[in-house]
Amino acid sequence: MSLSSRFAVGIHILTLLEINKNGVNSSEFIASSVNTNPVVIRKIMGLLKNAGLVKVRPGVAGAVPAKELSEISLFDVYKAVNIVQDQELFGMHENPNPACPVGRNIQETITPLFSVAQLALEKALGNVTIQDVVLGILEKEQIK
Amino acid sequence: MSLSSRFAVGIHILTLLEINKNGVNSSEFIASSVNTNPVVIRKIMGLLKNAGLVKVRPGVAGAVPAKELSEISLFDVYKAVNIVQDQELFGMHENPNPACPVGRNIQETITPLFSVAQLALEKALGNVTIQDVVLGILEKEQIK
DNA sequence: TAACATGTAACAGACTTTGTTACGGGAGTA
DNA sequence: TACTCCCGTAACAAAGTCTGTTACATGTTA
Numbered sequence: 526m527s528l529s530s531r532f533a534v535g536i537h538i539l540t541l542l543e544i545n546k547n548g549v550n551s552s553e554f555i556a557s558s559v560n561t562n563p564v565v566i567r568k569i570m571g572l573l574k575n576a577g578l579v580k581v582r583p584g585v586a587g588a589v590p591a592k593e594l595s596e597i598s599l600f601d602v603y604k605a606v607n608i609v610q611d612q613e614l615f616g617m618h619e620n621p622n623p624a625c626p627v628g629r630n631i632q633e634t635i636t637p638l639f640s641v642a643q644l645a646l647e648k649a650l651g652n653v654t655i656q657d658v659v660l661g662i663l664e665k666e667q668i669k
Numbered sequence: 670m671s672l673s674s675r676f677a678v679g680i681h682i683l684t685l686l687e688i689n690k691n692g693v694n695s696s697e698f699i700a701s702s703v704n705t706n707p708v709v710i711r712k713i714m715g716l717l718k719n720a721g722l723v724k725v726r727p728g729v730a731g732a733v734p735a736k737e738l739s740e741i742s743l744f745d746v747y748k749a750v751n752i753v754q755d756q757e758l759f760g761m762h763e764n765p766n767p768a769c770p771v772g773r774n775i776q777e778t779i780t781p782l783f784s785v786a787q788l789a790l791e792k793a794l795g796n797v798t799i800q801d802v803v804l805g806i807l808e809k810e811q812i813k
Numbered sequence: 814t815a816a817c818a819t820g821t822a823a824c825a826g827a828c829t830t831t832g833t834t835a836c837g838g839g840a841g842t843a
Numbered sequence: 844t845a846c847t848c849c850c851g852t853a854a855c856a857a858a859g860t861c862t863g864t865t866a867c868a869t870g871t872t873a
Binding site: 670695696697707708711712714715725726727728729730731760762 | 848849850851852860861862
């Protein structure tokens with residue numbers, strides 16, 4: 526089971542805005558790089574826009590970053606594209622039996638433990654920026 | 670989007686084995702505590718068994734832990750119930766365009782970054798044991 | 814006004830999870 | 844042996860999400 530690829534696509538989009546900064550980054554152009562439908566890109570772009578990561582205007586072709594890419598972390602993108610809610614990375618079974626000591630306490634016992642793990646994940650994502658991804662790609666291109 | 674509740678159920682099962690260690694932990698009994706179908710429990714129990722965490726025998730009612738609960742971490746359970754594969758916590762879009770510098774490099778650039786985050790998550794899970802969960806539940810029972 | 818891009822609703826197909834029923838086969842007891 | 848209980852597993856259905864598509868309204872520019 527994997528989390529939605531919206532996250533990876535969001536990173537792809539932002540990275541592409543930089544690599545192709547001299548071109549026009551329309552949803553169609555981006556879609557051809559990601560290899561998907563332009564509507565998929567527009568939906569994700571909308572999420573990035575709501576999060577204040579990109580600027581897009583209806584009717585005007587092309588999106589641009591709303592911040593320095595070195596100030597957009599993978600965590601920002603992860604939050605923006607909404608693949609996981611707070612405290613909800615790990616699914617919980619509903620309505621365990623309140624007549625059982627385990628059933629009536631398991632949720633509040635486990636929740637903070639799950640939270641710690643989720644926060645560790647999110648912290649790791651906060652340590653990397655889109656700029657890092659851009660540099661990684663440029664390096665790989667140099668080598669080739 | 671949340672990861673499968675099999676993980677939470679697996680923890681519930683192992684915890685219950687301890688709390689109800691003087692009783693017979695049949696799939697039906699456990700199912701009533703978890704509030705699900707016995708078959709769901711048997712399936713998850715099979716995964717725990719394959720991972721060497723519990724002992725169960727066909728035809729014989731009841732499961733018992735195969736190790737000390739202080740030596741079973743949440744990470745062990747997480748691996749056992751198979752909610753996430755290695756390097757696959759975050760979904761990736763397939764077949765990005767190889768004609769684009771971003772498309773042809775994004776996967777290998779992102780994969781190690783995702784890996785670091787996933788490992789941080791898993792490490793956090795490794796720091797907690799089922800015994801900790803058992804103690805947490807006992808504490809909550811004392812207070813009430 | 815014409816041409817083009819974004820924003821969004823609506824829907825379909827694919828996939829996974831969760832819950833069920835059904836049944837084969839092992840284990841223990843009378 | 845016959846009976847009963849339970850685990851193991853296959854098969855299937857319902858529900859939910861993701862991903863991709865079509866269609867169309869709205870906004871912008873020439």
